[in-house]
Amino acid sequence: MSATQSSAKMYKYDDFDHAFVRDRNIEFADQVARRLSGEITEDQFKPLRLMNGLYLQLHAYMLRIAVPYGVLSSKQMRKFAHIARTYDRDFGHFTTRQNLQFNWVKLAETPKILEELAQVEMHALQTSGNCIRNTTTDQFAGAARDEHSDPRPWAELIRQWSSNHPEFTFLPRKFKIAITGARKDRAAIRVHDIGLHAKPEGFDVYVGGGMGRTPSLGHCIRTGLAGEQLLSYLEACLRVYNRYGRRDNIYKARIKILVAALGPDEYKRQVEDEWARMDRAKVDAPVAEIERLKSYFPDPDFKVASFDRVAFERAQTADAAFARWIKNNTNPHKRDDHVSVTISLKPVGLPPGDASSAQMDVMADVADAFGYSELRVSHEQNIILPHVHKGDLYALYTQLDTVNLSTANVGKITDMIVCPGLDYCSLANARSIPLAQDISQRFEDAKLSDKIGDLQIKISGCINACGHHHVGHIGILGVDKQGIEFYQILLGGRADEKAALGVITGKGLPAEAVPAAIERVVRLYLELRTSDDERFIDTLERVGRETFAGALHEPA
Amino acid sequence: MKLLTANRLTDGLTLWYAGTPESGTQESGKPESGTLESGGWVEDAALASRLSDDDAEALLIAWKLRETDVVAPYLIPLTDTGTPVQREQVREFVRANGPTIGQTADAIASAHNRADIFEN
Known part of the structure; x- marks a missing residue:
C-alpha cells in the first residue's frame, strides 16, 4: 500500500x-x-x-x-x-x-x-425517465481554494430524498439539479432546472434554466435559504412544476417553459405559497441527519511531507511537457502543498470522454498511489484527482503518460464537451465526435493552443444539447438538412458565474468547413485581443459577435 | 424499393433482412420458427435485400410479431439511385457502417453514398 x-x-x-x-x-x-x-x-x-x-x-x-x-x-x-x-x-x-x-x-x-x-454501491436507477436525475456538482468540491461551502453533503441529501420519491417519479419531464459551493461556478448552475449556490449565509436558488430546444438561464427566486430547509423548498418548487407542467407537449414540458409562462415572480409566489402551507417538518432532514451526511465527507488524512520546491521546479525545467501539464491541468487546492489534478480525456484525435479499461485501471491505480483513492468525473468529461501532494506530481504525470492520459489541454480549445452524436445516439441528427476529432487535430500544436488560452468549444449532435452548445464560447449544433449534416455555429455562450447563452451566427456549415471556420475566428481573436491575458470570451464580449461573424463565414 | 432493418433483442446489434420475400415466412405471412439466420437476417448491411414496397411492408408486419427475436424493425425507403432517401441518408449510413470515429470530416462528406452498401 x-x-x-x-x-x-x-x-x-x-x-x-x-x-x-x-x-x-x-x-x-x-x-x-x-x-x-x-x-x-x-x-x-x-x-x-x-x-x-x-x-x-x-x-x-x-x-x-x-x-x-x-x-x-x-x-x-x-x-x-x-x-x-x-x-x-x-x-x-x-x-x-x-x-x-x-x-x-x-x-x-x-x-x-x-x-x-x-x-461497489452503484446502480443505474434514475438515469432515464421523467424523474429527478443525478445531481451534479463542482468537480473540485471539498478541495478548491475558492470554495466557501462543500456541496457534496447537500448533493447526497438531495440524492437520498429524490431516490424513488413517490411524488416525483413521473414528472412532466426529466429534472436536473446542480450545486456549486465556490466563487467560480464550475457546475453550470444557471442552465439547470434548479441551480443551487451554497454560500455561508445559505443557498441561492435558481429555477427554470436549461438548454435544449428552448435555452434559458435560471432565475434566482430565493437567497439565503437555510440548509435545513432545503428539501422542503425543493419539494415546493417540484410540486408547483408537477401540478402545472405541460404534460400535453413534450417540447414544452420542462420547468423552464412553466417559469417563462408564469413569469419568475408568479412562479416564486406559488412556490412560496406552497412552502408556507406545507408541513415542512415532515420533509426537511433533521440537523443531526445533515451532520451525519457531512461526516461522510471529511478531508482525507493529508500526506505530511516536505515539499521540495527546488526539485519540482528542476523537473519542470527539464521536461517542458510536464511543465505545461502542471500549468494547464492543476487547480489551486485549499492546502498549499496540494493541488487538484485534471486527467484530460481529450487526447488529440480521439473521442472526447472515452476511456479504455486499461486507462480506467491506471486512473484507479494513481488514485490509490497519489490521490487518497478518490476520483471525480467533471461535466466537461474529464477525470479529477481532487487531492494530490505537489511532491507526487511528477510520478503521477509519468504514470499517466504511459497510457496516453497526460494530455495538457484542460480548459483549452481541444478540451471540448462533445455528445456521442449520431455515431451512437438514436436521437441525434448529426455526428459530433468526428468533427471534434478534426478540430482537435487542427489545433493540436501545443504552442498555438497555449497562445489561444482558455476557450471552450461545445458540440451537440441535435437540439437536445447534451453537448452544452448553448453555453460554449463557441457552440456547434449539428442539424439535418435534407439528409446531410450541417453545423450551426453559436458565439458568446458561457456556463460560469457570468452565464450567457450563445447566439447562432450565420448559416450552417458542412462538416468539412467547420474546422477552418473555427480557425479563422480564433486567428481574428488573436489579432484583436488587447493582451495575452484577455480571453477569447472577453474579447468577443468587448468587440461584439458581429465582428467575428464575417470571419466565421468567410470563404476558405 | 426498401430495406428492412431491426435490432436483435438479446444484444441490440443492428440486423438487416437479407432473405427473399418468401424465405422464412409461412403462407400465412407469419415468420416460421427458427433462428434469425435461417429467417434471413444478417449483421452485414451490404447483404441486405432490396425489397419491393409490398414485400417489405408484408415482411415488416410479419417480423413485428417475432418480438423475442428482433426489436424495433423498420423500413428504409430507397431512391431510384439506390441510396436511402435523403432524410435518412446520414443516419442509415452510420447505422449500416457502425460508428465513424476516426474518420475525418472530408472522409465523412465523401462517404455518405457508399455504393457497396446501397447500390442497386
Missing part, C-alpha cells in the same frame, strides 16, 4: 440502501427474463428498462450508470474497467451528467452488470 492509499471519503450505503438496490436488481432481472421469453412485449418492457438506465441506441443497448455527483472511488473505477472488459467493447464514455455510459452491452447480461455495480 502506498503512502496515501486509503478509503475514499464519500457516501456509504447503509442496510436500507443495499436492500433497496438489491431488490430493484432482482426485480429487473425478472423483467429481463420475462422479456427474453416473450412473456412481456417490447412496449411493456421499454419503460421498465429505461427506469434501470438501459436504452436501445442506434447500434446496440446503452447502459447509463449513475456516478453520484461525479464522486468515484478507485474501487468503483476498477469495477468500471472490469465491466468494460467483460461485458462491453473495452471502453466507457464519461458524460456531461458526470455519469458513465457503456455503448455495447447485451440485454441478457445487464442484470449481471447491475449485480456487479451493486457490489
